[in-house]
Amino acid sequence: MAARRESAVRQHTFSLYNLSANEIYFQDYAILCQSTLNEDQKIKGRIKICSKSLVFVPNDIRSPMIKISYQQISKFEDSRKNELSLTDSTIVSSSNTNKKNSNSLILICSSVTLMAINGRIEPYTIIYDPHRFYFEFVYSNVEDCLSVVGQLYRSTTLPFPGQVMMIESIVQGRLKMLKFDLKQLKDLYEKILFEQDAYVIKPLIQNPGKCLLTNQCCYFQVLNNINEQQIVKYDLSALFKITKRRYKFRYIGCELQFKLTEQ
Structure with missing residues (x-):
């Protein structure tokens, strides 16, 4: 009790x-x-x-x-x-x-x-x-x-x-010690195209992690446990806009916009 x-x-x-x-x-x-x-x-x-x-x-x-x-x-x-x-x-x-x-x-x-x-x-x-x-x-x-x-x-x-x-x-x-969990991939036959340390940027917030791009999805694995799911997945089929952004006075940012999918 x-x-x-x-x-x-x-x-x-x-x-x-x-x-x-x-x-x-x-x-x-x-x-x-x-x-x-x-x-x-x-x-x-x-x-x-x-x-x-x-x-x-x-x-x-x-x-x-x-x-x-x-x-x-x-x-x-x-x-x-x-x-x-x-x-x-x-x-x-x-x-x-x-x-x-x-x-x-x-x-x-x-x-x-x-x-x-x-x-x-x-x-x-x-x-x-x-x-x-x-x-x-x-x-x-x-x-x-x-x-x-x-x-x-x-x-x-x-x-x-x-x-x-x-x-x-x-x-x-810490990012060098962070290994992406490949078991979280959507498909066993996904082809890895890009893997790099990155930050998720929001107003007043920067959260480090590891970005992984495949031929089907874009994944981001955060360095900490701030979210219940450590890996966030975005399906590339819902991607409709990519914008180059400045971060720390350099054009090293990329904004991805996805369509909302019905659950």
Whole structure:
């Protein structure tokens, strides 16, 4: 009965529009969150790793989504409250690195942004007070998260051009490891004509992934899990217009328009 009640609770719908303009969402982890915002109660949810911020999305819609900008984070700590410092590759403990640490991370920030309070669509609430967050990872290791967060956190300390280049290098490195799932092809006898890393561009949004073109369909496999289906398929028989577009002041964009098909 408890499991049924928990599954029946409405959940937040995380969207790329919850992020800053052109901010990139990479991945997420299941965690238990304690903070001074919720009187240190443990709340189940997922932590979203993004290029400019961390976003905690609770399972219960009655708790708000919490956005923490990397620029507002003043300190990282491990479970023993040892301060974590940045190195060239990741965040490591400044002391007692050989001791076995619990699977958790503590951070202290100067301000937070509350979104979708009680599931309502309304202007975000920014709280300009120091807060402490304790993240306990459920299924994954905290080191996996720190290896990504460490690079993104360091990028915020760079000038804007350097920050853009560092984030772009992280994206390109992940795209190189992304392999298109050929089992998702519409037809076994489809002929692959083109495969390239690409971005889906929408107003205020850019979402990286891999584009695959065959003689029957155009596929796009996103880098993250923002959609229920990781691969989106467009049938070329419904294509009626192709337009060359500028992106980042270069003619490297392509807009495809498809006819709506009756379901």
